[in-house]
Amino acid sequence: MSAARVIARLDVKGPNLVKGIHLEGLRVIGDPRAYAARYYAEGADEILYVDIVASLYGRNNILDVVRRTASDIFVPMTVAGGLRSLDDVREALRSGADKVAINTAAVANPGLIREVSEAFGSQCMVLELQTKKIGPDRWEAYTDNGREKTGVDALDWGRHAVELGAGELLVTSVDREGTQKGMDLEFLRRLVPQVPVPVIACGGVGTPDHACEAVAEIGVDAVAVASVLHYGKCTIGDIKARLAMADVPVRASP
Amino acid sequence: MTARAVVVADYGRGNLFSVCQAVARVGGAPVLSSDPAAVRGAERVILPGVGAFGDAMAGLRARGLDEALTEFAATGRPLLGVCLGMQLLLEESSEFGRHAGLGLLPGRVERLPQPAPGSREKIPNVGWCRLEPAPGGTPWADSPFAAVKPGDFAYFVHSYAAQPGVPRQRLADIVFAGVPTCAAIVRGPIAGCQFHPEKSGEVGLSIIDAFVHRM
Numbered sequence: 001m002s003a004a005r006v007i008a009r010l011d012v013k014g015p016n017l018v019k020g021i022h023l024e025g026l027r028v029i030g031d032p033r034a035y036a037a038r039y040y041a042e043g044a045d046e047i048l049y050v051d052i053v054a055s056l057y058g059r060n061n062i063l064d065v066v067r068r069t070a071s072d073i074f075v076p077m078t079v080a081g082g083l084r085s086l087d088d089v090r091e092a093l094r095s096g097a098d099k100v101a102i103n104t105a106a107v108a109n110p111g112l113i114r115e116v117s118e119a120f121g122s123q124c125m126v127l128e129l130q131t132k133k134i135g136p137d138r139w140e141a142y143t144d145n146g147r148e149k150t151g152v153d154a155l156d157w158g159r160h161a162v163e164l165g166a167g168e169l170l171v172t173s174v175d176r177e178g179t180q181k182g183m184d185l186e187f188l189r190r191l192v193p194q195v196p197v198p199v200i201a202c203g204g205v206g207t208p209d210h211a212c213e214a215v216a217e218i219g220v221d222a223v224a225v226a227s228v229l230h231y232g233k234c235t236i237g238d239i240k241a242r243l244a245m246a247d248v249p250v251r252a253s254p
Numbered sequence: 255m256t257a258r259a260v261v262v263a264d265y266g267r268g269n270l271f272s273v274c275q276a277v278a279r280v281g282g283a284p285v286l287s288s289d290p291a292a293v294r295g296a297e298r299v300i301l302p303g304v305g306a307f308g309d310a311m312a313g314l315r316a317r318g319l320d321e322a323l324t325e326f327a328a329t330g331r332p333l334l335g336v337c338l339g340m341q342l343l344l345e346e347s348s349e350f351g352r353h354a355g356l357g358l359l360p361g362r363v364e365r366l367p368q369p370a371p372g373s374r375e376k377i378p379n380v381g382w383c384r385l386e387p388a389p390g391g392t393p394w395a396d397s398p399f400a401a402v403k404p405g406d407f408a409y410f411v412h413s414y415a416a417q418p419g420v421p422r423q424r425l426a427d428i429v430f431a432g433v434p435t436c437a438a439i440v441r442g443p444i445a446g447c448q449f450h451p452e453k454s455g456e457v458g459l460s461i462i463d464a465f466v467h468r469m
Contacts, residue, residue, distance in 0.1 A: 001375060001383075002375075002379070002410075040455075045382060067271075070272060071279065074275075074276055075409065075453055076453050094269060098269075121305075121411075251407040
């Protein structure tokens with residue numbers, strides 16, 4: 001049985017670590033390399049880099065950040081944002097990434113999911129699912145960091161992506177992202193039993209309890225956290241200590 | 255003191271950047287090479303690998319690296335196989351048909367046991383798993399695991415696992431689908447890790463450090 005993971009999420013714009021609310025209203029936090037190194041030292045099980053403007057401007061410079069941090073970080077790294085093709089994925093893996101998370105390009109071309117998982121293995125192919133609640137028991141999939149609606153039901157899309165070969169789902173709640181008000185447990189509770197792959201929950205963690213609810217009650221495999229870490233509200237160690245209290249196996253923080 | 259050179263065998267399969275970064279982090283000098291002569295002349299060699307067993311062996315043979323690795327190992331210099339690179343050290347694998355490995359250590363590579371229906375465990379096994387000493391295996395104190403503690407976690411990505419032919423050469427296990435499953439092997443200067451030490455935090459770095467400085 002593998003350990004539940006606590007993932008540090010770093011949203012990157014150009015050379016800067018940034019953070020917004022509902023994926024908007026960005027504020028510059030600092031140098032992503034320094035923050036990533038700190039989270040690695042605090043026991044992060046994975047680092048998730050998201051280039052939050054790449055799909056908007058059609059470019060991708062986050063790989064420079066990944067390459068520079070690969071000499072400091074010895075846990076898996078996932079890269080998201082603006083990856084559109086097999087060549088983009090290959091370049092990300094060459095730069096030190098272990099996995100890629102794809103949203104916009106996969107919605108536009110679902111066949112990309114199969115291409116990536118066949119070329120590099122399904123464990124590399126993470127589908128990012130951005131969700132927004134649009135009615136009782138209904139969530140819509142969004143792209144471009146919550147800017148564009150797809151008209152697609154988020155649960156259906158998540159299931160379909162797994163059939164196409166996605167090895168993991170990264171679920172970002174656009175409603176909760178940056179709010180620190182708790183994760184979208186309602187959506188996660190519906191999704192987790194329906195997909196046979198690991199689910200990473202992202203968006204809304206304000207306290208270690210919020211992360212623990214998603215892992216211990218809903219059964220997500222990992223939580224990705226950003227604001228609370230960047231603003232020093234709690235540490236990776238605090239979240240892991242809370243998980244351990246709930247008898248969830250976790251890798252000890254140093 | 256000059257940094258210890260480590261040749262990282264490059265046979266066109268997978269990302270070797272992280273392995274090189276980890277070697278450099280512990281004070282070694284990584285040299286990425288697909289040249290058999292560089293392997294034959296190396297002080298120590300890391301054999302990484304991701305992907306399928308048969309395809310990887312084809313990649314080694316196409317470059318003459320299979321013979322170079324066999325000759326290198328026969329001289330008693332240190333060799334570390336990582337992930338698929340560990341599996342290649344053994345005699346054969348059943349992944350997509352029968353494929354002969356390098357045969358430097360006795361044993362075979364077989365698919366992971368099937369997890370029970372409804373289990374959160376699945377194949378491929380991806381994630382952080384607890385390392386435990388293998389019963390009847392080599393004690394960790396005498397191995398590159400000297401700084402690893404039972405129960406420490408390491409990062410795995412695999413669908414197949416080694417079944418060493420000699421119990422003593424089994425170094426560490428994980429439990430997968432309720433079954434003790436080989437996570438590391440060792441025989442003198444030859445060692446292998448099924449997990450990725452370059453992605454297993456300080457625990458993994460301690461193993462690479464031991465390989466670079468103490469094997």
